[in-house]
Amino acid sequence: MGRKVTLATCSLNQWALDFEGNLTRILKSIEIAKQRGAKxxxxxxxxxxxxxxxxxFYESDTLLHCFQVLKSLMESPLTQDIICDVGMPVMHHNxxxxxxxxxxxxKILLIRPKMLLAxxxxxxxxxxFSPWSRPRYVEEYFLPRMIQDLxxxxTVPFGDGVLSTKDTCLGSEICAELWNPRSPHVDMGLDGIEIFTNSSASYHELRKADHRVNLIKSATTKSGGIYLFANQKGCDGDRLYYDGCAMIAINGDIVARGAQFSLEDVEVVTATLDLEDVRSYRGESIFLTAQEYxxxxxxxxxxxxSLSDCDDRCLPTHQPVEWIFHTPEEEIxxxxxxxxxxxxxxxxQAGFLLPLSGGVDSSSTACIVYSMCVQICQAIKDGSNLWCSPRLYLFDGNYSKKSNIVK
Structure with missing residues (x-):
């Protein structure tokens, strides 16, 4: 029937300026998404x-290496027959x-610049960066020669456009745009866009996950639609920690979610959803049908x-899930x-030096270090390939799952 779509979002532990490692993790996420049937x-x-x-970001080499990675992504067989939406800096008109x-x-379909900066x-x-200050305006971008040759x-479209496939229409938000009082998804929903995407680097704060979930549920409750949220995870070499929480929602319900705190470098969240559910939801809304755009x-x-297949009648769709939030104490x-x-x-480094004075500061630090060790050991026991990392970074060639660290 051609109305059920399988979509994928992800949380990746990307490292600043680690172009080779970042490329590997991006390709891994695309491979997992394709294995699960995502388009x-x-x-x-x-x-x-x-x-x-x-x-x-000021250095021209950073922009150059980004295009080199983009070229490698586009050349990979893994990126064939799936729409890939990746994030990178681009210089346009200097x-x-x-x-x-x-x-x-x-083929590059669209370059969409961020409009509301954090x-x-x-x-x-x-x-x-500078914000793109021309809503619903698209112009031509001249590609670097290495991309032209591929x-x-x-030239390709550059600006605040949306992607129209044979069966639906997708529009992008970038991180802080979701949090703005005039989020782009409002106008996109009124213009008939059915799928909203949000790529973020949203760092962890106490109870911030609650806020993200509520914003996304509210966005799809008001105007209907499917919402995909992707996020960075890990520390990215700075003081901040990005806590993942990739999710997919439809018409006010979360139907797929990732972990908030995870030591896995690549986490992919997929969902199969029916576009007719969006159209029915909007058709029943007096607020959407009564006002003019x-x-x-x-x-x-x-x-x-097409994001959907012609024969999808037997394809089951994802149902709402309950998001169980961590307590503030667990988040800490x-x-x-x-x-x-x-x-x-x-x-x-080979490890941390933990001086203990017996006071509240050193005691709290010891508890956090203990929590780190517990999470590492649990990830290893759960079958994660994380065990390779301690052997590498602790400079212990004999480290294995049976070592004393795990015990």
Whole structure:
């Protein structure tokens, strides 16, 4: 019947400027998504270079290496017959933008720049990027020669456009745009876009996961639709910890979710959903059917590709799941512990020195270190390949699952 779609989002532990490692993790997520039957894969914000590149964003080499990784992604057999949505910085008319690059079968379909930058709390995006300030406007972007030679394209659409497949329409939000009072998904929903995507690098704060879930449920409750949320995980070499929580929602319900605190580098969340559920939900809404859309419609980038299969009658759809949140005490225990593990393996140190005075500070630190050790051992016992990392970063060639650390 051609109305059920399988979509994938993910949480990736990307390292700033680790272009080779980041490429490997992106390809792994695409491979998992395809194995699960997904026709669209969404990744975290700035996943190609890493979110925490800081002033390295000013360097032309950072932009160059991002396009080299993009070229490798497009050449890979893993990216064929699936729409891939990746994040990287792009310079357009000598202005640097935080962008989504959407491609299919060695063709770039759209480059969508971030419109609302995060410049509060620990975020300083205005230091490195400019916002795209022209809503629903698309112009031409001239591709670097290495990409032109691969795709045969000289220019591609750049701006606030949406992607129109043969069976539905997708629109992008990037991180902070979800949190804005005038989020793009509002206008996109009124213009008939059925699938919203959000690629984020949202760091952990107490109870922030609750806020994310409520925002996404509210977005799809008001206007209906499918919402995909991808997020960075790990410390990215900085003071912050990104806590994952990839999820998929439809019409106000969460139907698939990832872990908030996980030591896995690649976590993929998929869901099979019925587009008719979106259309029925919107058709019953008096708020959507009674008002006229007053704004300029979005530029639709048409692609000869379907997210659904012709014969999908027997394909089961995902049902709502209950999101069980961690308590504040659990978040305090788990978040810093995950950061410690990431920082340890990225720095290549042999371990931590833990001075104990018997006071509350050293006692609290000891508890967090203990929490880190518990999570590592549990991940290993659960069958994770994480055991390779301690052997590498603790400089112990004899380390194995049977070592004293696990015991």
């Amino acid at each position: 669209y894969r969404l990744g975290p914000e700035l996943e190609i270079c890493g979110y925490g590149c800081a002033d390295h 202005v640097r933008y935080n962008c989504r690059v959407i491609f299919l079968n060695k 410049n509060y709390g620990n975020n300083r995006e205005f230091r490195w 795709t045969g394209q000289t 007053e704004h300029k419609p979005y530029t639709r980038i048409k692609t000869d590709f 225990s788990l978040g810093p512990a995950c950061w410690l593990w990431d920082y340890l393996r990225r720095s290549g």
